[in-house]
Amino acid sequence: MPDFDVVVVGSGPGGATAAHVLAAEGKSVCILEKGRNHLLALAPPFDSLGHLSNDEIKFGRRYFLGPDPLLEPRTYRRSAADGDRTFTGDVNNMPSTVGGAGFHADGKLPRYREVDFRLASEYGPVEGADVADWPVDYDEMEPYYAEAERLIGVAGDHTANPFAAWRSGPYPMPPGADMYLATVTAPASARLGFHPYRAPTGVNSVPYDGRPACNNCGFCSWYGCPIEAKGDPIAPLRHALRTGRCEVRPESMAREILVDGSRTRSTGVRYVDATGTERVATADAVVVACGAFETPRLLLRSGIGNATDLVGRYLMFHMQTIVLGYFPFRLHAHKGRDVTHIMDDPIVGDADSAAAARDAGLPFLRGGIVEHGGPSHPVMEALYLPRGAGHTAAMIDSGTRDKMAAFTMQGEDLPQPTNRVDLDPAVRDVWGLPAGRITYASHQHDIACAEHWGPRLEAVMREAGAHGSAWVTSPGIPGSFSEALHPISRHWMGTTRMGDDPARSVCDPWQRLWDVDNVVVTDSSVFPTSTGYGPTLTLVALAVRAAGALAGAEPLRSQRPDPVSG
């Protein structure tokens, strides 16, 4: 008799959602989480621990949410031509803690559109990349999107985005307060032909699900919410725990997914607990939700899922084009929910971007959502100003914080097999395991997108009243000062891609490993393409779908309006 029906590895949005669905369907669930617990008590009534706070040193400088790069170094290179590695340390790290990557985000949760699920058939192939259609379409995903929005609690205006796909209903909550910065940049965007709209956000605008409304403290991105107004990660975790059928084991590092003699069925997970003792949790099924960095690392260590040599490949980060506007007046981006407005125009494209694609010899240019935001807090501002005379005057004037706006375009980066996570040949983590190594370089498409949209978004900043502007990218484009720097997008996708063909994917359309079908992956590593939207809502929706299938639940059905009867 196994210890549990399901062991879930990872307590971030994908793992927590899977655990919630499975426990609600009557399954016994054990969540193994590598990181510490700073989020909520793991015994009833599952109250907040009170560890989260508006503290820039704790969250921004002292690795409070982990991973500590001394304990868990990652290595990076742009390509094999760079040798074994060019950097060791924090490489695009996401939080490693109970609640996982849900902590880092300010909770922007847009849906993809219909076309985003069929990039290959709509736009065709691109040389040097393996563009692929998803094995699901928007109509099938729509009820799962709706469920994900209810589970987390998303505030938004469903009429606001002219490019949005159809919806079966409004958002659970109305939008929150507009940040002042956006009241300047959004009208300017509209004057130049863009379509800004209030961003759907997983932050309560009114009391919801027993949690209070947000009070706009401004410590959103990179911080945990001290008052639980942000639904991801706490909402699905607490719901799972309240069933009484789910337990969370923090500081439990999964070393290996165990399989039987046939190597086609998993029997559980071997892990190292907080004391350093090796233990085994047996189960009828295993859900892997460690994120697109740790998931392939775990599968590679376990020697499963990789008959096609695709585990770890097609790593995608989004090509972030960051457009800075320097204003003569204060924007106080430290008040509010970090980003209250976004616009989809670069994903949709127009005649100018189509012409730029042709000029670049590409079939298309697909950018990403543009987030209207700005820098928030002073320690980071201080670190990037020249030391010495003038430093304090610059801090008081705050030209690089309080008077600066920043657009971040989450540009679609194309899936390339050479962009990957593998195991470093020499560097080790504190458990003695090979460190994960990131090999990543931008495709010509990603660079061309940035070079087209960067100047156009600079024009918006000028229209809004900026007296100066600039744009940079992460990763840096060739010839730029940041060319050799590792990416910092904090988005990870693609390393165990799902598909219809077992020869060209790691997971089947229900996110099960093709070769070990009681192992299900419920994080963004299953994404075949990155689109230009943040991944969280889509991975949560997919997790609802995959976990429901694992539990034997009836699939949710689409309610698309009949085009004839309406």
Next chain:
Amino acid sequence: MHFLTEHEYAVVTRCADVMLPPHGDFPGGGVAGTAEYVDRTLGAFDFDPPRIWAGGPYSGRFGGDARFSEFLELSRLEELAWRTRIEGSRGIADREWNGPVLGWQEIYRDGIAALGAGFLDGDGVDQEAALAAVPELADLLFEHACEACYGAPEYGGNRDLAAWHAIGYAGDVQPRGWTDDEVSSA
């Protein structure tokens, strides 16, 4: 003091003033408490819990119980990481699985010694030049000065909230937060 000697404390104070000089209502990185921040950080494990992560959720400055000064416990592995970072690996095998690590204590001690015994007697120009010749110390001290002056005062710096007042920044604002009007208005 928990790690720095009196001389080292004075040198750190002076260096902080050189890097983050007095201006307007800001009294300078020295008066703002950089040396206190550095000393408490380098001597973090003199305290129980160690002075690594302040508590929460509130400081008391905008309501709620004042809990920032109740620092949080570290796990076994987190203590390993922070001792290594602060003390250096010191030839201890458990700390050197990827090779030796130079600790912050060593950087400060060796770096301040390299500035020379007469550092405090020099003028600002001499002191800037001396710091430029010890970049490992200068870079780390600058990072710590920025954290000390512009971070939460519970870590030892930002004395009297002078830095926050000087730049017109409220700091941590929970549980009051900002009203919708304060968010949306100029």
